[in-house]
Amino acid sequence: MTSATTARQRQWKTYALLVPIVFFSSAGNVLLGKGMRQIGDVRDWRLAELGALLVKTFTNGWVWLGIGSLLLFLVSFMVVLTWADYSFVMPASATSYALVTVMSHWALGEVVRPQRWAGVVLICLGVAFVARTPSSSRGGK
C-alpha cells in the first residue's frame, strides 16, 4: 500500500469519525444544559449545599443522558487521535458550535442573536479551511 493511499484512507477515516465527535459533543452539552437548568443557580458554596447540589445533579435524567453522550464523544475522540493531528481534529470538531447554537435555539428555546449566527458562519468557514489540510502530519505507529 502506497503512502498516498494510506494518507487518503486516514483522511476519510478522520472525516468519518468527526461525525460522532460533533454529534455526541453537541448533544451532550445541550442535554447537560437542560439538566443543569432544572437544578438551578449555584450561588451557595457551603459544603452541605454543594453536597445537595451534587445529589440533585446526579439524580437528573438529562444530566445522565448528557454524560452518556459525552462518553461516546470521548471514545470517538480517542480513536481519531491515534492517527490524526490534535490541531486538525480540534478545530474541525468546532462544527459542533453550529449544532449547539441550532439545538439550544430549538431544544432550549434560547434567543440567538444575528451576531452569534455570523460567528457560527465564520467558524464553519474556518472548519472548511482546516478540513482541507492533511489530517495527519506524521507516519504513525
Add this chain to the structure above:
Amino acid sequence: MQTALFLSIVVLGNTFGEVAVSHAMKEVGEVRSFAFRSLLDFLRRAFREKWFWLGIGLLALSFFSQLALLSWEDVSFVIPATALSYVTGALAAKWLLGEHLSPRRWAGILFVSVGVALVSLS
C-alpha cells in the same frame, strides 16, 4: 468575576487535558480495525497510559467547572465562549506535541477564533 474564573479553568483544563490524551493516543498507536473486540483491546491499552489519566483528570476538572457555569449562564454563551480553547489548543499542539501547522490550518484556526469571538461577544 466568577464567570471569568470558571471560564479560565474550563478552557485551560480542556486544552491541557486534550493535549495529554492526544499524546497518550499516539503512544497507543493507530486504530486500524473498528471491530468491537479491537476497540475493547484499544481501550485496554489506552487505560494503561499515564498521560491518558492525567488528561482525563484535567478534562474532569474542566467538565465540572463547565457544569457549574451552565447553571447560571446560557448554554449558547458558555459553549461558544469555551471555544477559546481552540486557540490555546493550536499553540499547545505546535509547542507541546510538535505538530506541523500549515498556513492553511492556521488560517482556518484564525477564522474559528474570530467566529468564536463574535459568538462570545454578542
